[in-house]
Amino acid sequence: MIPTFFGITLLTFVVINLAPGSPIEQKLQAIRFGSSMGGGSGNGRSNETGVNQEVIDALKKQYGFDKPIHVRYIIWLKNLTKLDFGESFTYQEPVTDVIFSKFPVSMQFGLTSLFLTYLVCIPLGVKMAMKAGTNFDRATGLALNFTYALPPLVLGIFLITIFAGKLDWFPIGSLKSDNYDELSTWGQILDRVHHFILPLICYMIGGFTQLSYLMRNSMLEVVKSDYVRTARAKGVSEKVVLYKHALRNALIALVPGIASFFGVFLAGSLIIERIFNLDGMGLLSYQSLLVRDYNVIMGITFISSLVLVFGRVFSDIVYVLIDPRIDFK
DSSP states (O other), X not given: OXXXXXXXXXXXXXXXXXSSSOHHHHHHHHHHHHHHHHTOOOOXXXXXXXXXXXXXXXXXXXXXXXXXXXXXXXXXXXXXXXXXXXXXXXXXXXXXXXXHHHHHHHHHHHHHHHHHXXXXXXXXXXXXXXXXXXXXXXXXXXXXXXXXXXXXXXXXXXXXIIIIIISOOSOOSSSSOTTGGGSOHHHHHHHHHHHHHHHHHXXXXXXXXXXXXXXXXXXXXXXXXXXHHHHHHTTOOHHHIXXXXXXXXXXXXXXXXXXXXXXXXXXXXXXXXXXXXXXXXXXXXXXXXXXXXXXXXXXXXXXXXHHHHHHHHHHHHHHHHHOXXXXXX
């Protein structure tokens, strides 16, 4: 995992530093635009960019671009040992402060969608497997396929237009009301839920369909196993066969999906955050890429990699908890 982690950070560092439109170029463009608006300095020492070479050198030194790329990566690794990601070029604040100011939004949606998706998909998948071939199975499958085919952008606009605009059932644009601090604890919980519902539906809808079908098909495969037929032949009740013997093994197929959900904590969903105006990690990543805020990009890359590695370790632990026979040695 450690080589993977360093591989991700190294590749990201090289790609963003070789991409056109560095922070220096962004800054020079802003200076040129300001000079043109103000008539220019006109001191005669500007190069083809219209900015003094001394200014360019000072900017390179300020942002650390006066050193070769491999030296900058080594410096970044050294600072990583102190969890120092530098200062955001955009916010003029430490990167850790910028990231952790956005982190709660993504974490709330990530944890909630993880919990609710598995809470609903497991019993729904089992029910579909038990009713395979019936009208319930076909109707549920049709509904799941329809929701899966809906792009998050279309679904988000539909929800906002109908439930927030026309019916005025749900608010948008924030995660809490203006009088949130004046509410009781229970009132604050309800207020949060009220603001959460529409974006949470968009967050969950894609993984919801996949996990339900995965659970259904896994359950169908397990119930055809020899040990399940043997248990039935011995006269074991159907409930014990399904929920004690078959379900446990069928759940193993769902474990790998846990790691991918951890990625949602940080990556978030750019489209959903844009539609619902949520100030989370997805939107921060997008804006940082646009303005080439390298320090923020590398900070997000580091934390995303760390969380994904943690997600895989967590998945392995869940594997062993479900089936103690699994040994990763």
